[in-house]
Amino acid sequence: MRSILTVAILAAALPAGAAELRFATTSDPNTLDPNAGNSAPVFSLLGNVYEGLVRRGRGMEIEPALATAWEPIDGGAGWRFTLREGVKFHGGEDFTAEDVLFSYERASSEQSDTSSWFAGVDRVEIVDPTTVEFYTETPNPIFVDGIANWMMMDQGWAETNGAERPNIEQGNFATLNANGTGPYRITERQPGLKTELEAFDGWWGEDRGNVTSVVYTPVQNSATAVAALLSGELDLIEPVPLQDVRRVADADGVDTIQGIEARVIMLGFPHDADALIAGGEGNPFADVRVRQAVAKAINVPAILQTVMRGSAEQATQLIGPGLRGFSEAVGPTEYDPEGAKALLAEAGYGDGFAFSFKCTNDRYLNDEAVCTAINTMLAQVGLKPLFETMPVANYWPALRAEDHDMYLLGWSPGTFDAEHPIRFLLATPDEEAKLGSWNFGGYSNARVDELLPQIQAEIDETARQAMIDELVQITSDEMAYVPLYIQPLVWGVKAGMEVVQRPDNFLVLRWIEMPE
Amino acid sequence: MLAYIIRRIFQSIIVLLAVGLVAFSMFRFVGDPIEQLLGQERTVQDVERLREALGLNDPFPVQYATFLGRAATGDFGISYRQSRPVAEIIAERAPATLELAFVSGFLALTVGIGLGVFTAIRRDGWAANAIMSLSLVGVSLPTFLIGILLIYVFGVQLRWLPTFGRGDVVDLGWWTTGFLTTSGLKSLILPSITLGLFQMTLIMRLVRSEMLEVLRQDYIRFARARGLSAKSVNFRHALKNTMVPVITVTGLQLGAIIAFAIITETVFQWPGVGLLFINAVQFVDIPVMAAYLMLISVMFVMINLLVDILYVWVDPRLRIDGRHT
Numbered sequence: 001m002r003s004i005l006t007v008a009i010l011a012a013a014l015p016a017g018a019a020e021l022r023f024a025t026t027s028d029p030n031t032l033d034p035n036a037g038n039s040a041p042v043f044s045l046l047g048n049v050y051e052g053l054v055r056r057g058r059g060m061e062i063e064p065a066l067a068t069a070w071e072p073i074d075g076g077a078g079w080r081f082t083l084r085e086g087v088k089f090h091g092g093e094d095f096t097a098e099d100v101l102f103s104y105e106r107a108s109s110e111q112s113d114t115s116s117w118f119a120g121v122d123r124v125e126i127v128d129p130t131t132v133e134f135y136t137e138t139p140n141p142i143f144v145d146g147i148a149n150w151m152m153m154d155q156g157w158a159e160t161n162g163a164e165r166p167n168i169e170q171g172n173f174a175t176l177n178a179n180g181t182g183p184y185r186i187t188e189r190q191p192g193l194k195t196e197l198e199a200f201d202g203w204w205g206e207d208r209g210n211v212t213s214v215v216y217t218p219v220q221n222s223a224t225a226v227a228a229l230l231s232g233e234l235d236l237i238e239p240v241p242l243q244d245v246r247r248v249a250d251a252d253g254v255d256t257i258q259g260i261e262a263r264v265i266m267l268g269f270p271h272d273a274d275a276l277i278a279g280g281e282g283n284p285f286a287d288v289r290v291r292q293a294v295a296k297a298i299n300v301p302a303i304l305q306t307v308m309r310g311s312a313e314q315a316t317q318l319i320g321p322g323l324r325g326f327s328e329a330v331g332p333t334e335y336d337p338e339g340a341k342a343l344l345a346e347a348g349y350g351d352g353f354a355f356s357f358k359c360t361n362d363r364y365l366n367d368e369a370v371c372t373a374i375n376t377m378l379a380q381v382g383l384k385p386l387f388e389t390m391p392v393a394n395y396w397p398a399l400r401a402e403d404h405d406m407y408l409l410g411w412s413p414g415t416f417d418a419e420h421p422i423r424f425l426l427a428t429p430d431e432e433a434k435l436g437s438w439n440f441g442g443y444s445n446a447r448v449d450e451l452l453p454q455i456q457a458e459i460d461e462t463a464r465q466a467m468i469d470e471l472v473q474i475t476s477d478e479m480a481y482v483p484l485y486i487q488p489l490v491w492g493v494k495a496g497m498e499v500v501q502r503p504d505n506f507l508v509l510r511w512i513e514m515p516e
Numbered sequence: 517m518l519a520y521i522i523r524r525i526f527q528s529i530i531v532l533l534a535v536g537l538v539a540f541s542m543f544r545f546v547g548d549p550i551e552q553l554l555g556q557e558r559t560v561q562d563v564e565r566l567r568e569a570l571g572l573n574d575p576f577p578v579q580y581a582t583f584l585g586r587a588a589t590g591d592f593g594i595s596y597r598q599s600r601p602v603a604e605i606i607a608e609r610a611p612a613t614l615e616l617a618f619v620s621g622f623l624a625l626t627v628g629i630g631l632g633v634f635t636a637i638r639r640d641g642w643a644a645n646a647i648m649s650l651s652l653v654g655v656s657l658p659t660f661l662i663g664i665l666l667i668y669v670f671g672v673q674l675r676w677l678p679t680f681g682r683g684d685v686v687d688l689g690w691w692t693t694g695f696l697t698t699s700g701l702k703s704l705i706l707p708s709i710t711l712g713l714f715q716m717t718l719i720m721r722l723v724r725s726e727m728l729e730v731l732r733q734d735y736i737r738f739a740r741a742r743g744l745s746a747k748s749v750n751f752r753h754a755l756k757n758t759m760v761p762v763i764t765v766t767g768l769q770l771g772a773i774i775a776f777a778i779i780t781e782t783v784f785q786w787p788g789v790g791l792l793f794i795n796a797v798q799f800v801d802i803p804v805m806a807a808y809l810m811l812i813s814v815m816f817v818m819i820n821l822l823v824d825i826l827y828v829w830v831d832p833r834l835r836i837d838g839r840h841t
Contacts, residue, residue: 030553030597030799038555110565116557168553169569171599190608191598192795193787219680219785220794223664228679231672362798393547393800414557424556431560438556 023236028218034151036166044506050151050180076139090185102155208510262503263412267482272442289347291479296340315483318421325418327472352382355405361389535813549800593803613788620712632723654717663783680785726758
């Protein structure tokens with residue numbers, strides 16, 4: 001008995017095989033259904049299992065996946081895709097044009113959380129077994145960028161298992177099972193506890209590393225995850241808390257990989273309010289000088305140095321550099337507390353004024369600490385913020401209920417294009433047209449509203465960039481939001497591992513090379 | 517006797533209804549589940565459709581009544597977060613919590629009684645004094661810190677034991693157990709010590725003071741005078757008479773172990789119902805929160821009811837009084 005036990009302990013203590021990956025993230029994807037969840041954790045995991053017509057490469061560029069080529073249909077009436085031949089689903093079914101049409105109907109259905117990707121699509125037609133055409137109401141130059149997370153499902157599999165449509169509230173077969181064409185297939189799924197994947201031998205592609213089996217465990221408490229990484233029980237954790245970065249970087253056998261996420265953290269203003277919820281006469285934030293004073297009062301480099309431990313980058317606009325449509329037209333606002341005081345005095349608020357300043361405390365990296373610093377900086381120029389933090393579950397309802405003055409907001413553009421935050425954060429709110437749905441402050445500028453549809457429809461890159469530059473300049477001059485910084489990404493990995501970290505924070509398993 | 521029990525059961529039901537009502541009225545302040553369910557590209561139409569489908573537009577009394585009606589038949593609804601029946605999820609997670617609680621309770625009881633007797637007999641020995649001082653740590657340090665410390669020492673530095681999770685489990689169909697695999701047993705050590713430490717020190721201190729009390733009694737002196745061995749006096753005569761309050765406290769503490777496993781489970785990523793509850797709070801998963809709170813309150817009410825009945829059974833005076841009323 002003793003010898004058997006010893007052997008078992010030894011086996012457990014041996015280093016994992018080169019081809020196994022054990023990783024942890026803080027939150028588990030809530031579903032395996034690619035249309036029942038629209039969040040980074042879901043797409044990050046499912047991107048290894050399902051594939052779209054197109055996908056993003058190592059540098060976020062769009063590249064062929066289940067479509068080998070695509071082109072605009074004459075004059076911008078839509079897009080024509082040529083499908084890859086000989087592709088098989090994990091269950092052995094052939095990938096066909098009918099599956100594309102089915103996946104479109106499923107993803108754009110009323111029950112789907114991804115229907116906004118297809119908002120301007122009129123109809124989809126199968127021309128021949130390898131050609132599918134998407135017709136859009138207006139020319140849409142970024143249609144292809146917008147569908148990189150749209151995943152192809154097998155029609156037969158979905159129908160046999162009663163999962164023709166996603167079911168967010170009740171769940172169905174596709175909530176717990178997956179059948180994609182991707183390089184990995186799911187072999188076990190215990191929601192919230194453990195997910196196991198294994199390399200799919202029948203995958204059509206060749207660009208893959210040496211990971212053949214994967215154990216994914218969500219670990220909510222990041223101190224526990226760091227301990228498990230240090231003890232060698234995990235090979236990769238995401239994220240490493242900023243206060244532990246130094247410790248992980250200095251430890252033997254582990255490394256950190258740092259980069260920036262595509263998420264910009266900013267401050268929002270109550271543009272359209274008649275009065276502040278903190279009381280007092282009128283809405284001082286309606287005056288552009290007050291908004292500029294707020295921007296000048298905040299020492300972003302100091303926040304990045306202390307609170308973010310030097311791992312974030314100052315933002316100049318609502319998207320980060322490297323994304324499509326990034327504008328070189330504007331620079332960061334310089335820290336200038338004297339200038340801020342002068343502007344406030346000029347606007348008639350030399351003695352400051354009280355306003356509510358709301359923040360999340362569980363949504364963005366170190367959000368509460370960042371806001372505490374901002375709160376102090378605003379007080380230093382004579383403003384009187386009434387600072388309040390809350391969990392995100394209460395935060396969004398408060399903002400939607402107009403129960404806010406100044407607030408913190410982070411935005412990660414799903415399309416990786418400048419148009420995305422314009423549509424959601426800068427356009428005048430309009431429920432019918434589905435515009436400005438996260439523009440809680442009600443910012444409104446006629447020229448911005450006029451430029452948005454033109455940017456959406458302009459095929460010519462140079463002309464499009466000129467319009468984006470103009471729009472970014474306007475919103476920067478008007479200080480619609482105060483862009484603060486681009487959120488950092490820090491992963492902890494076993495030493496010697498090769499991993500690709502993209503700004504969308506997706507973990508692409510097939511690019512991982514484990515050390516021998 | 518029967519009337520007494522029936523009255524206690526009736527009171528228990530009222531307590532349960534009250535817990536449910538308080539819990540439900542608090543859920544409105546936990547946040548809006550829709551925010552967590554739909555992505556940032558949702559439309560107002562999506563929000564409205566889902567709100568209607570989940571019954572969130574119903575007035576509060578209707579929601580509560582619906583919940584009670586279903587819960588009475590064992591249907592706790594469908595988790596917002598996992599889109600699966602809550603009863604199924606809880607059944608999956610319960611073995612992890614119950615096994616952890618069982619091992620913690622067992623450790624607390626055996627080690628607690630053993631050390632309690634030891635420190636009472638060797639009242640002035642240096643070992644007993646050292647144990648008493650150390651037990652202050654168990655009473656005063658928060659569970660969270662003890663867990664992290666144990667992980668750091670035995671998981672990261674010494675690498676003897678796993679830092680998180682339950683190890684390999686054996687599925688028996690209706691129950692998953694970690695008792696049958698080496699990694700499962702190793703995984704149990706740190707969390708069960710973390711969870712049981714407070715109860716262990718509590719029982720130890722209780723046994724010690726009760727023992728000291730009993731050892732002063734006349735019958736112990738007579739037993740000693742009769743020339744009985746120290747072992748026989750200490751364990752057969754003294755310890756037996758200290759057990760009544762210990763059993764009462766242990767019963768109540770067992771409930772506490774299960775209910776407060778939340779923190780230990782979070783620190784060790786232990787896949788039990790406590791971790792499930794923490795997740796549910798984070799994601800405003802109201803059906804899971806409601807079911808968990810109801811189950812925990814049912815458990816506490818049951819334990820209290822049993823203890824009350826045991827009192828009647830143990831103490832004849834209560835029985836006679838009960839007959840008169």
